Amino acid sequence: MEVKIINHSRHALPSYETAASAGMDLRAHLETSVMIHPGQRILVPTGLFIELPAGYEAQVRPRSGLALKHGITVLNSPGTIDADYRGEIKVILVNLGQEIFEVKDGERVAQLIMARHERVEWQLSHSLEESARGSGGFGSTGK
Numbered sequence: 210m211e212v213k214i215i216n217h218s219r220h221a222l223p224s225y226e227t228a229a230s231a232g233m234d235l236r237a238h239l240e241t242s243v244m245i246h247p248g249q250r251i252l253v254p255t256g257l258f259i260e261l262p263a264g265y266e267a268q269v270r271p272r273s274g275l276a277l278k279h280g281i282t283v284l285n286s287p288g289t290i291d292a293d294y295r296g297e298i299k300v301i302l303v304n305l306g307q308e309i310f311e312v313k314d315g316e317r318v319a320q321l322i323m324a325r326h327e328r329v330e331w332q333l334s335h336s337l338e339e340s341a342r343g344s345g346g347f348g349s350t351g352k
Contacts, residue, residue: 210262210323217297218256220315232270232320235300239314245304250284253300253318261292261323268322269300275318280306283319 216222223233237243238256245251261267269288275281284301300319304310312318342350 210265212262212323213260215258216256217258220256223257223321232322234272234317235269235298235319235321237300237312237314237316237318239312242314243312245281245302245310245312247280247304247307247309250301250303251312253302253312255298255300255318257298258295259290259298260295261290263292264325264327265292266290266324266326267298268324269298269319270322272317272320279308279310280304281310281318287322 214222218236218238220236220238223235225233235255235257238254243251243253259267267290269283269286269290271282271286281302281304284303288301290298298321302312302318
């Protein structure tokens with residue numbers, strides 16, 4: 210799939226690190242480093258702008274290494290970039306760790322995954338088919 214991209218950052222375009230990678234790393238596009246204090250959230254610019262085809266979304270997800278080592282994660286995970294959005298891709302990071310974390314220019318802060326999606330047409334109904342699960346939720350299928 211080809212996707213148009215504008216890169217206003219000083220960094221290479223996002224790319225797959227391995228042949229089987231699902232996501233591409235997003236890098237911070239900063240003039241100066243930014244500190245995230247424990248419990249604090251910030252909006253990190255990437256300098257990237259994309260044009261997705263209809264029927265696709267880009268999902269912004271956390272990087273597992275940042276989450277495990279530092280408690281840094283994407284707050285609205287996964288963040289959705291709609292096909293008609295033309296603004297800069299930005300990442301909402303939150304520090305759930307115990308230490309101040311420094312985000313440097315060029316640092317890999319999140320990953321981007323492209324996903325196909327469907328659109329629904331609602332069919333108003335007065336009943337739904339029965340299922341084995343029924344209305345059980347929030348832990349009802351296990352202990």
